[in-house]
Amino acid sequence: MPETDHPRMGRPTKGPAFFPTLTLLFLLGPVLAGLLGTLLPSFGLLRPSGAAAFSLEPWTALAEWPGLARSLWLSLKTGVIATLIAFVLAVLLVAGWQGTRWFKVAHGLLSPLLSLPHTAAALGLAFLIAPSGWVARLMSPWATGWNRPPDILVLNDPGGWSLIFGLVLKELPFLLLMLIATLPQLQVRDRTNVATALGYGAVLGWCLTVLPGAYRQTRLPVYAVLAYAISNVDMALILGPTAPPVLSIQILNAMNDPDLGLRAPAAAAALLQLVLVLVALIIWKAGEVAGATCVQALLWRGARGNSLAFRALKPIGLSTVTATAVLLFSGLLAHFLWSVTGRWRFPDVLPQSFKTRTWDRAGEDLLFTGFTTVSLAFLVAVVALALVIGCLETEHRRGRAMGTGGVLILYIPLILPQISFLPGLQILLLLAGVNHGIWPVAVAHLVFVLPYVFLTLAGPFRAWDRRLATVASALGHSQQSILWRVKLPMMLAPILIAIAIGMAVSVGQYLPTLLASGGRVETLTTEAIALASGGNRREIGVWAITLTFAAWIPFLFAYALPALMFRNRKGMTNG
Amino acid sequence: MDKAASQSGLTLSDLSVYRRSGEKLLQVNAHVLPGRTLTIMGPSGIGKSTLLAAITGTLSPDFRCSGSVRLNDRELMQVPPEKRRLGILFQDHLLFPHFSVAQNLAFGLPPRTKHRRARVEQALEDIDLKGFASRDPASLSGGQRARVALMRMLLSEPEALLLDEAFSRLDQDLRARMRRLVFAKAEQAQLPVIMVTHDQEDAEAAAGDILRFPPPLAT
Ligand SMILES: Nc1ncnc2c1ncn2[C@@H]1O[C@H](COP(=O)(O)OP(=O)(O)O)[C@@H](O)[C@H]1O
Ligand SMILES: [Mg+2]
Numbered sequence: 017m018p019e020t021d022h023p024r025m026g027r028p029t030k031g032p033a034f035f036p037t038l039t040l041l042f043l044l045g046p047v048l049a050g051l052l053g054t055l056l057p058s059f060g061l062l063r064p065s066g067a068a069a070f071s072l073e074p075w076t077a078l079a080e081w082p083g084l085a086r087s088l089w090l091s092l093k094t095g096v097i098a099t100l101i102a103f104v105l106a107v108l109l110v111a112g113w114q115g116t117r118w119f120k121v122a123h124g125l126l127s128p129l130l131s132l133p134h135t136a137a138a139l140g141l142a143f144l145i146a147p148s149g150w151v152a153r154l155m156s157p158w159a160t161g162w163n164r165p166p167d168i169l170v171l172n173d174p175g176g177w178s179l180i181f182g183l184v185l186k187e188l189p190f191l192l193l194m195l196i197a198t199l200p201q202l203q204v205r206d207r208t209n210v211a212t213a214l215g216y217g218a219v220l221g222w223c224l225t226v227l228p229g230a231y232r233q234t235r236l237p238v239y240a241v242l243a244y245a246i247s248n249v250d251m252a253l254i255l256g257p258t259a260p261p262v263l264s265i266q267i268l269n270a271m272n273d274p275d276l277g278l279r280a281p282a283a284a285a286a287l288l289q290l291v292l293v294l295v296a297l298i299i300w301k302a303g304e305v306a307g308a309t310c311v312q313a314l315l316w317r318g319a320r321g322n323s324l325a326f327r328a329l330k331p332i333g334l335s336t337v338t339a340t341a342v343l344l345f346s347g348l349l350a351h352f353l354w355s356v357t358g359r360w361r362f363p364d365v366l367p368q369s370f371k372t373r374t375w376d377r378a379g380e381d382l383l384f385t386g387f388t389t390v391s392l393a394f395l396v397a398v399v400a401l402a403l404v405i406g407c408l409e410t411e412h413r414r415g416r417a418m419g420t421g422g423v424l425i426l427y428i429p430l431i432l433p434q435i436s437f438l439p440g441l442q443i444l445l446l447l448a449g450v451n452h453g454i455w456p457v458a459v460a461h462l463v464f465v466l467p468y469v470f471l472t473l474a475g476p477f478r479a480w481d482r483r484l485a486t487v488a489s490a491l492g493h494s495q496q497s498i499l500w501r502v503k504l505p506m507m508l509a510p511i512l513i514a515i516a517i518g519m520a521v522s523v524g525q526y527l528p529t530l531l532a533s534g535g536r537v538e539t540l541t542t543e544a545i546a547l548a549s550g551g552n553r554r555e556i557g558v559w560a561i562t563l564t565f566a567a568w569i570p571f572l573f574a575y576a577l578p579a580l581m582f583r584n585r586k587g588m589t590n591g
Numbered sequence: 592m593d594k595a596a597s598q599s600g601l602t603l604s605d606l607s608v609y610r611r612s613g614e615k616l617l618q619v620n621a622h623v624l625p626g627r628t629l630t631i632m633g634p635s636g637i638g639k640s641t642l643l644a645a646i647t648g649t650l651s652p653d654f655r656c657s658g659s660v661r662l663n664d665r666e667l668m669q670v671p672p673e674k675r676r677l678g679i680l681f682q683d684h685l686l687f688p689h690f691s692v693a694q695n696l697a698f699g700l701p702p703r704t705k706h707r708r709a710r711v712e713q714a715l716e717d718i719d720l721k722g723f724a725s726r727d728p729a730s731l732s733g734g735q736r737a738r739v740a741l742m743r744m745l746l747s748e749p750e751a752l753l754l755d756e757a758f759s760r761l762d763q764d765l766r767a768r769m770r771r772l773v774f775a776k777a778e779q780a781q782l783p784v785i786m787v788t789h790d791q792e793d794a795e796a797a798a799g800d801i802l803r804f805p806p807p808l809a810t
Binding site: 416481483484486492493495497502505506508582585587 | 648652675699
């Protein structure tokens with residue numbers, strides 16, 4: 017070992033890591049506090065009345081909730097089935113079409129849909145598949161004979177199938193893009209070429225040679241999707257069954273009930289929701305093993321995946337993914353049409369007359385809420401950005417990348433169900449008397465924005481050529497100067513993308529906004545969901561379109577600004 | 592030690608680089624006089640770039656170093672990298688892609704330099720790139736980029752020069768010219784130079800001591 021150990025770069029490398037500590041605090045603080053705020057009341061402690069004694073009474077009260085067992089089953093069923101379908105379809109598309117022109121087209125279509133708010137997607141689907149929706153109109157009366165909207169339950173069907181449909185539509189783009197992101201590191205072309213040369217069909221060859229590696233890297237995003245699908249509130253409110261609803265809606269209803277006595281059983285139910293997600297993850301894990309065994313079995317049987325059944329999988333992948341994009345975009349188009357519709361009789365495919373009155377009437381309200389939404393999103397995204405850059409710079413200076421443990425921590429807020437800890441956070445905020453105004457909402461949003469901003473920036477920051485820092489410091493520049501004058505300007509494009517993603521995440525938040533403000537801060541998402549139950553399609557259209565653009569417009573800046581600023585810098589456009 | 596301290600030039604005394612595991616990569620003892628060049632040769636992966644990083648003070652935390660580096664009577668080991676006054680050139684030239692050519696050069700000027708624009712203009716003329724001030728570095732040829740990187744480094748007024756395979760991306764003809772330019776500038780400013788290279792011709796052109804790793808077996 018060296019006798020003298022010179023401090024690297026003449027600076028101490030130990031000492032408190034300010035940014036990582038602060039980030040961890042903002043990331044996990046609200047989660048842990050929220051869990052505590054859920055745990056205590058569910059055992060009789062921390063009651064609104066002030067009385068506190070350990071008891072199992074909330075649990076016995078919970079057991080008597082009407083339809084509890086059915087709610088549990090519905091949550092599990094919709095979540096697992098939706099995630100499975102979305103995952104399989106994503107794999108089929110990538111396996112069968114990757115590297116083709118069609119794949120590029122599908123990729124291009126789905127990319128913007130990634131940041132489409134869940135609420136807008138769900139409302140759009142509702143517009144399409146409702147009895148008086150576009151699908152029914154396209155088929156009526158010539159195919160169905162309907163001259164008035166049929167009295168059938170498509171939306172909010174008791175079996176939860178329209179919810180599953182909506183979840184698949186919304187999660188397919190996410191899983192697909194996550195899967196695609198792993199490909200560059202997997203020498204896909206070499207591997208599939210070998211498989212093809214050995215006589216394997218495209219889909220099976222890809223599943224045997226690429227999928228294991230790709231899945232290892234998409235596992236956490238898949239778990240996050242599964243947890244969201246099981247425990248979400250926003251899509252379930254719009255598309256999910258009502259009598260009984262899924263568990264998360266039961267919890268939300270109890271939390272919003274004027275009867276404060278329902279809070280304790282609701283807290284117990286929130287813990288139950290957490291257990292349900294864990295159960296689903298265990299089921300999924302078992303599915304992973306079963307899937308791997310199947311693939312292995314195919315390998316040993318010598319299957320080449322050229323049979324008709326396998327070849328049929330290829331077109332299924334492309335057509336379902338294309339259909340997903342078409343449906344989501346049609347939903348948006350339907351929102352827009354409704355927002356400017358005067359009269360639109362059933363089975364007409366298009367409105368008879370147009371008017372802008374719905375927009376005019378929403379005017380000031382829409383503007384104010386839109387402004388609140390976007391400025392809140394910008395604030396949260398910029399704070400997240402500062403924390404994340406601080407963390408990544410600390411990492412760079414210490415030369416220690418955060419390990420797998422760190423990545424897991426980032427996924428905690430994405431995998432723990434929101435409905436399990438946000439009610440607890442609400443209870444604590446209420447007790448502390450700070451449940452007013454924009455700040456608690458901003459803190460709650462930050463929990464979910466931070467991971468996305470981190471995951472977006474970590475790649476580009478870590479891939480940055482360290483030798484540029486060496487050159488700059490040899491030229492006499494301090495670490496601060498290098499950060500501000502070299503690294504951050506070079507990172508402008510990923511930084512703006514990270515802000516846009518962070519803003520889209522914030523804009524789309526429903527539950528954190530609702531619970532952290534006690535319903536007093538209104539955003540485009542909370543308003544759109546509030547309108548959903550009323551069924552005024554014109555108004556819903558206005559708000560859903562505005563919501564979508566609030567999530568999309570930051571991306572316009574993110575793509576346009578670097579292209580404009582660095583239009584004379586070729587070295588800045590491809591990396 | 593006392594003798595070395597009284598000398599001007601770049602002195603490496605028992606400078607060693609280790610992996611974090613403690614495994615030693617290289618150890619060097621050398622004294623490079625102003626205007627002279629020490630050439631370091633050896634197979635790739637042996638730790639030559641790591642050794643230069645120890646000298647510039649930008650060693651990645653995966654490595655450690657021990658020993659001492661003295662530059663014209665200053666002990667460098669405790670000095671932060673931006674105060675060491677060492678210039679370094681890499682094979683990729685590493686111009687900052689978001690700056691223009693002139694901004695790249697200005698980035699190398701010490702903070703209190705007067706007449707910065709004039710200095711940059713003059714520097715461009717010196718390397719036959721008059722009129723290139725506002726050009727995008729990505730639009731330059733390899734040879735032009737190498738010259739800008741060299742000039743940027745010289746403008747920062749270094750007291751020693753480190754070359755990490757600085758010529759290896761250039762083709763034969765350009766390589767010889769660039770080499771002459773670098774050595775001429777070093778000679779003119781009386782800078783000690785440490786050059787890491789694979790190329791025998793580089794070593795011969797330097798006309799100085801050569802350190803080979805691993806050392807040839809004694810016969
Ligand atoms: N950041 C790093 N972390 C760990 N090992 C590294 C790092 N950079 C280089 N190495 C390893 O350290 C050894 C020395 O590398 P280097 O100094 O670049 O060699 P050379 O310049 O002689 O080719 C090599 O085995 C290389 O693989
Ligand atoms: Mg090297």
